[in-house]
Amino acid sequence: METKRTTFPNKALPYAFIAPQLLITLVFFIWPAAQAIKASFERQDPFGLSTSFVGFAHYTRLLQDPLYLASISRTIVFAAAVTVISMGLGLLFAMAVSRLIRGANAYSTLLVWPYAVAPVVAGVLWWFMFNTSTGALSYVLRVFGVAWNHNLNGTHAMILIILAAAWKQISYNFLFFLAGLQSVPQSLTEAAAIDGAGPFKRFLTIMLPLLSPTTFFLFIINVNYTMFDTFGIIAGTTHGGPNQATNTLVYKVYADGFIGLNLGSSSAQSVLLMLFVILLTIVQFRYVERRVQY
Amino acid sequence: MANIDISGVKKIYPGNVTAIHGLDLSIEDGELVVLVGPSGCGKSTLLRMIAGLETITEGTVSIGGDVVNRKEPAERDIAMVFQNYALYPHMSVRGNLEYGLKNRGTPRPEIDKRVTEAARILEIEPFLERKPRQLSGGQRQRVAMGRAIVRHPKAFLFDEPLSNLDAKLRGQMRIEIKRIQRSLKTTSVYVTHDQLEAMTLADRLVVMNAGRIEQVGKPVELYEKPASLFVAGFIGSPPMNIFETAVLRERPGVSLPASLPAQADVIGVRPDAIVLDQPAGAAIALKGTVELIEPVGGESHVYVRMTGTDQIVIVVVQGRAPFGETEEIAFYLPEAALHPFDKTSGRRIG
Amino acid sequence: MVENRPLLTILTHLTLVLGVALVIFPVYVAIIAMTHTQQTLGFTTPLWPGDQLIPNLINVLTRPSPGRPPFWVMLWNSTWMAVIIMAGKIVISIISAYAIVYFKFPFRLVAFWIIFITLMLPVEVRIIPTFEVVASLGLLNSYAGLTIPLIASATATFLFRQFFMTVPDELMEAARVDGAGPIKFFIDVLLPLSRTNIAALCVILFIYGWVQYLWPVLVTTREEYFTLMMGVQQMAATAETDPMWNLIMSATVLALLPPVLVVIFMQRLFVKGLIETEK
Numbered sequence: 001m002e003t004k005r006t007t008f009p010n011k012a013l014p015y016a017f018i019a020p021q022l023l024i025t026l027v028f029f030i031w032p033a034a035q036a037i038k039a040s041f042e043r044q045d046p047f048g049l050s051t052s053f054v055g056f057a058h059y060t061r062l063l064q065d066p067l068y069l070a071s072i073s074r075t076i077v078f079a080a081a082v083t084v085i086s087m088g089l090g091l092l093f094a095m096a097v098s099r100l101i102r103g104a105n106a107y108s109t110l111l112v113w114p115y116a117v118a119p120v121v122a123g124v125l126w127w128f129m130f131n132t133s134t135g136a137l138s139y140v141l142r143v144f145g146v147a148w149n150h151n152l153n154g155t156h157a158m159i160l161i162i163l164a165a166a167w168k169q170i171s172y173n174f175l176f177f178l179a180g181l182q183s184v185p186q187s188l189t190e191a192a193a194i195d196g197a198g199p200f201k202r203f204l205t206i207m208l209p210l211l212s213p214t215t216f217f218l219f220i221i222n223v224n225y226t227m228f229d230t231f232g233i234i235a236g237t238t239h240g241g242p243n244q245a246t247n248t249l250v251y252k253v254y255a256d257g258f259i260g261l262n263l264g265s266s267s268a269q270s271v272l273l274m275l276f277v278i279l280l281t282i283v284q285f286r287y288v289e290r291r292v293q294y
Numbered sequence: 295m296a297n298i299d300i301s302g303v304k305k306i307y308p309g310n311v312t313a314i315h316g317l318d319l320s321i322e323d324g325e326l327v328v329l330v331g332p333s334g335c336g337k338s339t340l341l342r343m344i345a346g347l348e349t350i351t352e353g354t355v356s357i358g359g360d361v362v363n364r365k366e367p368a369e370r371d372i373a374m375v376f377q378n379y380a381l382y383p384h385m386s387v388r389g390n391l392e393y394g395l396k397n398r399g400t401p402r403p404e405i406d407k408r409v410t411e412a413a414r415i416l417e418i419e420p421f422l423e424r425k426p427r428q429l430s431g432g433q434r435q436r437v438a439m440g441r442a443i444v445r446h447p448k449a450f451l452f453d454e455p456l457s458n459l460d461a462k463l464r465g466q467m468r469i470e471i472k473r474i475q476r477s478l479k480t481t482s483v484y485v486t487h488d489q490l491e492a493m494t495l496a497d498r499l500v501v502m503n504a505g506r507i508e509q510v511g512k513p514v515e516l517y518e519k520p521a522s523l524f525v526a527g528f529i530g531s532p533p534m535n536i537f538e539t540a541v542l543r544e545r546p547g548v549s550l551p552a553s554l555p556a557q558a559d560v561i562g563v564r565p566d567a568i569v570l571d572q573p574a575g576a577a578i579a580l581k582g583t584v585e586l587i588e589p590v591g592g593e594s595h596v597y598v599r600m601t602g603t604d605q606i607v608i609v610v611v612q613g614r615a616p617f618g619e620t621e622e623i624a625f626y627l628p629e630a631a632l633h634p635f636d637k638t639s640g641r642r643i644g
Numbered sequence: 645m646v647e648n649r650p651l652l653t654i655l656t657h658l659t660l661v662l663g664v665a666l667v668i669f670p671v672y673v674a675i676i677a678m679t680h681t682q683q684t685l686g687f688t689t690p691l692w693p694g695d696q697l698i699p700n701l702i703n704v705l706t707r708p709s710p711g712r713p714p715f716w717v718m719l720w721n722s723t724w725m726a727v728i729i730m731a732g733k734i735v736i737s738i739i740s741a742y743a744i745v746y747f748k749f750p751f752r753l754v755a756f757w758i759i760f761i762t763l764m765l766p767v768e769v770r771i772i773p774t775f776e777v778v779a780s781l782g783l784l785n786s787y788a789g790l791t792i793p794l795i796a797s798a799t800a801t802f803l804f805r806q807f808f809m810t811v812p813d814e815l816m817e818a819a820r821v822d823g824a825g826p827i828k829f830f831i832d833v834l835l836p837l838s839r840t841n842i843a844a845l846c847v848i849l850f851i852y853g854w855v856q857y858l859w860p861v862l863v864t865t866r867e868e869y870f871t872l873m874m875g876v877q878q879m880a881a882t883a884e885t886d887p888m889w890n891l892i893m894s895a896t897v898l899a900l901l902p903p904v905l906v907v908i909f910m911q912r913l914f915v916k917g918l919i920e921t922e923k
Binding site: 002003004005006007008010011013020024025026027028030032033035036039089092093096097099100103107108109110112113114116118119120121122123124126129131133134136139167170171172175176179199228231232235237257266267270273274277278281 | 649652653656657659660663664666667668669670671673674677685686687688689691736737739740742743744745746747748749752755758759761762763764765766768769770771772773774776777778792793795796801808809813816817820825826827829851854855857858861862873876877880881883887889892893896899900903904906907908911914915918919
Binding site: 345346366367368372373374377378379380382384393397441 | 812814815817818819820821822823824828832833836837
């Protein structure tokens with residue numbers, strides 16, 4: 001990784017500049033992460049007075065724990081649903097806006113602001129709309145004969161958080177898809193038009209393939225989002241329930257550790273999540289870096 | 295104002311890559327020395343070592359008698375004009391001109407005086423309050439020079455300043471630079487890859503190749519007596535024709551003049567020295583077929599394939615060529631126009 | 645696009661209008677709820693505004709509840725938290741990026757990788773040990789504890805690094821020849837050139853700081869340090885037993901308004917910031 005062609009000759013100054021970030025990183029990121037790894041190999045006695053080294057016991061227990069495995073599959077379902085819905089709609093709106101000459105800016109403004117909404121707030125908004133007695137959406141559903149109750153029905157609860165999470169993420173995907181579509185050289189689509197391809201054909205054969213770097217990048221970001229940033233949504237609405245139905249991996253770490261006080265297991269879960277993020281980041285950088293030129 | 299002495303200077307990059315092999319060069323006070331050569335020959339590296347933007351691996355650089363190896367660029371009392379102008383985009387032209395003086399703590403009245411003076415010399419007074427992005431390329435280059443002039447430095451260093459300008463502007467600016475340098479009498483080191491710029495600007499010319507100096511001298515000297523095949527081929531346009539004596543001897547009716555040194559296995563002849571009529575003195579007589587004529591206006595560049603060989607000889611003819619393409623013609627290399635070289639070492643013989 | 649297809653254009657507009665409606669609907673419903681009484685909301689789902697906006701707002705903002713302070717306290721905390729995080733992140737990242745780009749020093753690469761690793765360590769992945777560190781440093785229940793652990797971020801550093809790499813080398817060289825040392829160059833030349841990037845980052849980072857939930861939950865136990873998001877969550881958590889939706893929605897809208905307004909009024913900066921940080 002290069003510096004500029006010419007650099008300043010100072011020896012001590014760069015250390016002074018980089019010290020604050022390094023210090024905070026070491027104290028609040030690296031050290032706790034190391035602690036989490038260490039704690040995942042230990043078990044505290046019931047009184048919290050001593051700890052003993054238990055090797056991979058937590059990990060093996062976790063990977064055999066039906067609750068944990070259920071949480072994994074739940075998280076996968078959640079991630080897949082949110083990603084598909086928010087990327088699909090984001091792409092649809094981006095395509096629509098890129099076709100317009102007038103009103104593009106207005107529509108964009110009206111579509112991007114949900115990014116600024118906090119996950120907790122997004123959750124509560126949908127929580128209200130689906131509220132069993134007074135929610136607007138549950139009212140509509142009752143008209144169609146669906147007795148909506150996310151406090152009792154696990155599937156309803158899952159649908160609730162999926163919708164809240166997707167709703168928030170559509171704007172992000174929309175923005176990036178729009179930028180990606182606009183970066184496709186106009187000359188390519190014009191050449192295709194001259195070659196007789198209609199708008200749908202042009203989209204399928206030219207824009208979609210050229211969008212693939214953006215699509216891949218967004219896919220990684222979306223998975224990351226659903227895995228971690230959705231904590232607030234669950235905490236603000238279902239709290240992992242009813243009966244574990246919305247207990248995704250990230251919420252489980254919090255629930256087991258802070259509420260259940262099972263430090264060892266929670267730490268092991270944290271480490272597993274960490275490994276997953278590392279994998280995601282490596283994949284993202286490997287693939288994306290290859291396609292990005294400075 | 296000062297002279298610049300470069301003694302035994304080497305530049306070796308990490309990984310043992312030698313960019314500059316032990317150079318010696320003395321630049322007189324007030325001289326405009328041009329460093330010229332192909333890309334990668336080390337001319338910019340040498341200039342940046344003088345400026346203090348590159349470290350010097352071995353050897354010394356002295357400005358005005360002081361060894362400056364360890365000094366920061368700002369301490370060397372030099373000013374630099376960059377190829378991309380390097381104007382501060384967020385400052386006005388006046389701000390750009392003042393910046394260096396302000397950093398040195400120059401008193402305000404002196405700053406204003408120098409800025410006004412430089413603006414007058416470079417005719418940029420109307421632009422003083424504008425930002426660089428509102429100026430054309432040529433105007434920006436003037437401002438870059440103004441920034442150097444206000445400093446009243448010991449030396450000007452130019453790093454290919456005209457390369458980004460169109461041909462016509464380049465011609466105009468060349469004259470400007472020469473005029474200003476002459477009137478200010480500041481020692482100047484000028485780097486370019488354009489041999490025409492080099493020939494017209496230099497008091498003395500330094501031709502560099504692969505990190506070494508090929509020849510130093512007045513432009514006219516390098517033109518008339520190139521010290522190596524490289525210089526011979528680099529200076530002058532169209533480039534010098536190079537003949538192998540062995541090939542020439544095989545041509546029917548060719549006799550090499552006696553004055554030619556025996557070891558000379560390569561002879562160079564400039565295109566404008568080749569004549570179409572048998573000259574009075576000794577000459578090498580050759581024949582060939584005209585492949586292409588480039589009418590440049592006042593002269594024509596004729597590309598002739600020498601009979602019995604694959605070699606294309608370039609002949610410069612005044613006005614229109616008195617023949618057409620695909621015709622066979624005779625041409626003569628006068629004895630006085632022959633430049634003998636040793637092929638292996640590339641050096642001139644005699 | 646290239647041809648003129650009116651039917652497709654109509655379809656496009658239709659899609660977008662539906663999309664905008666879908667996106668706005670939840671907030672619309674919330675705003676309507678803000679303007680009615682709890683009783684009204686208990687019976688019907690109104691779609692038109694009522695007249696209780698001001699009373700509801702005053703109630704939410706000033707009335708304390710068991711377990712949480714009045715909302716204006718939490719609003720104050722959230723604002724400060726977001727602003728400090730935004731400013732802190734920018735300052736720390738820009739000087740780190742400067743060091744990495746414009747200086748060669750031993751362990752430069754090591755430092756870079758340490759910073760890079762933080763990308764792979766979101767808060768959610770290290771909650772308990774980070775909490776312990778903050779507690780042992782005595783930073784619980786303080787603005788310092790709320791903000792400092794969130795201030796080191798790789799994305800801002802990378803953005804600045806990327807930007808600095810596009811600044812022409814000659815600019816720094818000319819400044820050096822003009823007698824500017826590293827600090828002068830940074831202040832006189834680099835910072836002014838970075839203005840738009842800094843502004844764009846301000847938008848993104850303000851939002852980041854504002855929406856934090858998990859971290860404030862962990863490090864605050866005293867009511868007076870609770871943040872807006874915590875307040876909203878607490879109100880919503882008791883919604884089943886005490887459905888004062890008019891107040892909950894007032895709080896919710898208050899919580900979402902500042903960053904949304906920022907995004908709408910600084911849309912161009914926001915888009916630029918988002919796209920630049922993700923590259």
